[in-house]
Amino acid sequence: MMNLDQNLHKYLNRQSSKDEKAALQEDEAYADYLKIATRASALDLKGFKDTDNWHKIKAHITKNSVQKKGRMIRLKNMRVNQSKLWRVAAILVMVFGTYFFLTFSDTTITTLAGKHENWAMPDGSKITFNAVSQATYNRHDWDEDRRLTLKGEAYFDVVKGGSFTVETNLGNVRVLGTEFNVLARGEHFRVACYEGSVEVTVQNTATIIKAGQGLVLKSSGLEMMVLEDTAPGWLRGESSFDQEPLADVLEELSRQYGLSIDQNQIPEEQFTGSFSHDNLRHALTAVCAPFNLKFTITEKQVTIHAAE
Numbered sequence: 285m286m287n288l289d290q291n292l293h294k295y296l297n298r299q300s301s302k303d304e305k306a307a308l309q310e311d312e313a314y315a316d317y318l319k320i321a322t323r324a325s326a327l328d329l330k331g332f333k334d335t336d337n338w339h340k341i342k343a344h345i346t347k348n349s350v351q352k353k354g355r356m357i358r359l360k361n362m363r364v365n366q367s368k369l370w371r372v373a374a375i376l377v378m379v380f381g382t383y384f385f386l387t388f389s390d391t392t393i394t395t396l397a398g399k400h401e402n403w404a405m406p407d408g409s410k411i412t413f414n415a416v417s418q419a420t421y422n423r424h425d426w427d428e429d430r431r432l433t434l435k436g437e438a439y440f441d442v443v444k445g446g447s448f449t450v451e452t453n454l455g456n457v458r459v460l461g462t463e464f465n466v467l468a469r470g471e472h473f474r475v476a477c478y479e480g481s482v483e484v485t486v487q488n489t490a491t492i493i494k495a496g497q498g499l500v501l502k503s504s505g506l507e508m509m510v511l512e513d514t515a516p517g518w519l520r521g522e523s524s525f526d527q528e529p530l531a532d533v534l535e536e537l538s539r540q541y542g543l544s545i546d547q548n549q550i551p552e553e554q555f556t557g558s559f560s561h562d563n564l565r566h567a568l569t570a571v572c573a574p575f576n577l578k579f580t581i582t583e584k585q586v587t588i589h590a591a592e
Contacts, residue, residue: 291526299397318459339406378517379541395413395414397415397416397538397543400518405421406423406426408443409441409443410441410520414438416539417437417438419433431448433450434451434452434466439516440463442462454468457483458482459481459483460480462478465478469567474498474499474500476516477497478495479495481494481495484506496511497511501585524557526553527556531550531552537568537571538586540561543585546585546586557571577591
């Protein structure tokens with residue numbers, strides 16, 4: 285089932301496909317949004333001076349109002365049907381609200397559990413988002429300021445141009461044109477460069493890494509790592525780990541399969557290995573077997589328990 289909210293985001297940013305637009309038109313509520321957006325985009329607001337116009341409106345109201353005995357009485361020549369007035373006001377709010385949304389508001393991309401999302405930026409740069417990730421950027425200012433915030437994980441293929449910056453709560457990554465992967469989940473922060481070079485800034489300290497290198501944030505600080513692959517494994521449907529806490533591995537498994545995992549009996553162990561994204565039972569076996577753990581699958585719930 286298509287995510288109509290995401291389709292609407294794409295349509296408003298001129299990135300939707302014919303099928304996505306058709307899905308919106310088939311839904312009665314979303315079809316109304318399309319009509320409003322279409323009409324709002326045709327508005328010619330060049331030369332619109334909001335401050336000057338507000339002063340003129342305010343002066344007109346003051347001129348045509350009479351203050352008497354502490355209360356305001358009816359404006360002159362304003363015998364307007366109140367319900368019609370409210371309808372007109374509502375239409376104006378929707379139209380101008382849509383205009384400012386289209387022109388100035390941020391665009392947010394969100395991926396659900398078990399889903400990956402490919403996204404084309406205004407300059408042609410391409411981003412692939414891992415499951416349960418979110419990014420926000422301003423389309424209106426993109427040509428002058430290629431900057432976005434990221435929560436989760438994403439792979440970037442950036443076209444050459446001005447500075448391109450990925451901001452996270454733990455550190456920032458800046459490039460001019462390259463391919464790289466950024467993971468920023470909770471306290472986990474990792475950057476891998478697959479082409480060109482990137483500058484990673486954490487706590488005001490900048491480090492440059494080149495193709496084939498990566499950085500991971502640990503309690504002792506940033507540590508350099510050598511990449512063994514030419515692209516992150518999750519792009520080809522596989523999650524890999526090197527001495528990662530078992531609880532974190534199972535959290536990633538739950539994201540990729542869109543299910544809940546009961547971890548009450550999970551030992552505090554480190555996991556090295558991988559699991560695939562296309563077979564839940566095989567994935568659980570790959571993670572649980574090394575620790576002699578069993579699992580039970582019930583719809584969207586998985587329970588992990590020690591072997592009897």
